[in-house]
Amino acid sequence: MKLKYFGTAAAEGIPGLFCNCRICKNALEKRGKEIKTRSQALLDGKILIDFPPDTYMHVLNYGLDLRQIRHCIITHSHFDHLFERDFWCRLPSIANEIEEKALHVYLTSAGYRRAKEFFGADVDCARLKFHEIKEFEPFWIEDYRIIPLRANHDPAANPVIYAIEHNGKSILYANDTGFLFDETLDYIKSLGIRFDYISLDCTSMLIKGTRDHHMSLDVDVELFERLIEIGACDKDTAVYVNHFSHNGLATHEEFVKIAARHGFGVTYDGLEVEI
Ligand SMILES: [Zn+2]
Ligand SMILES: [Zn+2]
Ligand SMILES: [Zn+2]
Numbered sequence: 001m002k003l004k005y006f007g008t009a010a011a012e013g014i015p016g017l018f019c020n021c022r023i024c025k026n027a028l029e030k031r032g033k034e035i036k037t038r039s040q041a042l043l044d045g046k047i048l049i050d051f052p053p054d055t056y057m058h059v060l061n062y063g064l065d066l067r068q069i070r071h072c073i074i075t076h077s078h079f080d081h082l083f084e085r086d087f088w089c090r091l092p093s094i095a096n097e098i099e100e101k102a103l104h105v106y107l108t109s110a111g112y113r114r115a116k117e118f119f120g121a122d123v124d125c126a127r128l129k130f131h132e133i134k135e136f137e138p139f140w141i142e143d144y145r146i147i148p149l150r151a152n153h154d155p156a157a158n159p160v161i162y163a164i165e166h167n168g169k170s171i172l173y174a175n176d177t178g179f180l181f182d183e184t185l186d187y188i189k190s191l192g193i194r195f196d197y198i199s200l201d202c203t204s205m206l207i208k209g210t211r212d213h214h215m216s217l218d219v220d221v222e223l224f225e226r227l228i229e230i231g232a233c234d235k236d237t238a239v240y241v242n243h244f245s246h247n248g249l250a251t252h253e254e255f256v257k258i259a260a261r262h263g264f265g266v267t268y269d270g271l272e273v274e275i
Helices: 022-030 055-061 084-090 109-123 182-191 217-229 252-260
Strands: 002-007 040-043 047-049 071-073 103-107 128-132 139-141 144-150 160-166 169-174 197-201 238-242 272-274
Touching: 002 055, 084 103, 084 109, 103 109, 103 139, 109 128, 144 182, 182 217, 197 217, 217 238
Parallel strands: 047 071, 071 103, 103 128, 169 197, 197 238
Antiparallel strands: 002 040, 002 272, 040 047, 139 144, 144 160, 160 169
């Protein structure tokens, strides 16, 4: 599998729109990997993960071709992961001369309700089909098994993280979440899954002990150890940390060195990982 990250920041992005802190000033000055937009990734050029307001920018500057995408899985209804009104651009007379196939969007109840409110009858039309999914109820997209798992995040946003299996490989895409609940860990254990790759929330970066709603690097280390303990990871599992805040006390360049001490990679916009 090939996972390409288009956006790797928390809700306010790096630099934050109005922020003048050391990290944001550094990002504006150095640009490159220090600039991080709102979360989005693409698996094998087929399955888009999340639909933030920065999707348009990812099309303009990062080579995301939405005309090719048929499936989008959403983690939760926070605006930086679900900016549903931009799907409106796919409706007839707004998007012209496109292939008349539906874009399928999979989302939990809070997001589904909001999409229904916005789109009315168009929530299930020829060009757009929103599907309500439930945590711990796996479904298939072609030959990809998608397993939504309950995340430790704002319950009002019905958050899930995703385990995805394909062709004998499996990944865990895990933001926004704090340390995983026992029920989620037990469920992963019951699947007998061993991840080749995990992508962990690291919003708080160096602010130690962040374990609810989001995580910090030290808690990511703890979670990786726990996943090894239950047999879901081993020393061959590649670990990347993802979803960063400018309040996390480190620039990208600084954080790459610190994360490397634990053998972890640090995501950045444009990173492509082969699994
Ligand atoms: Zn987020
Ligand atoms: Zn800042
Ligand atoms: Zn969130």
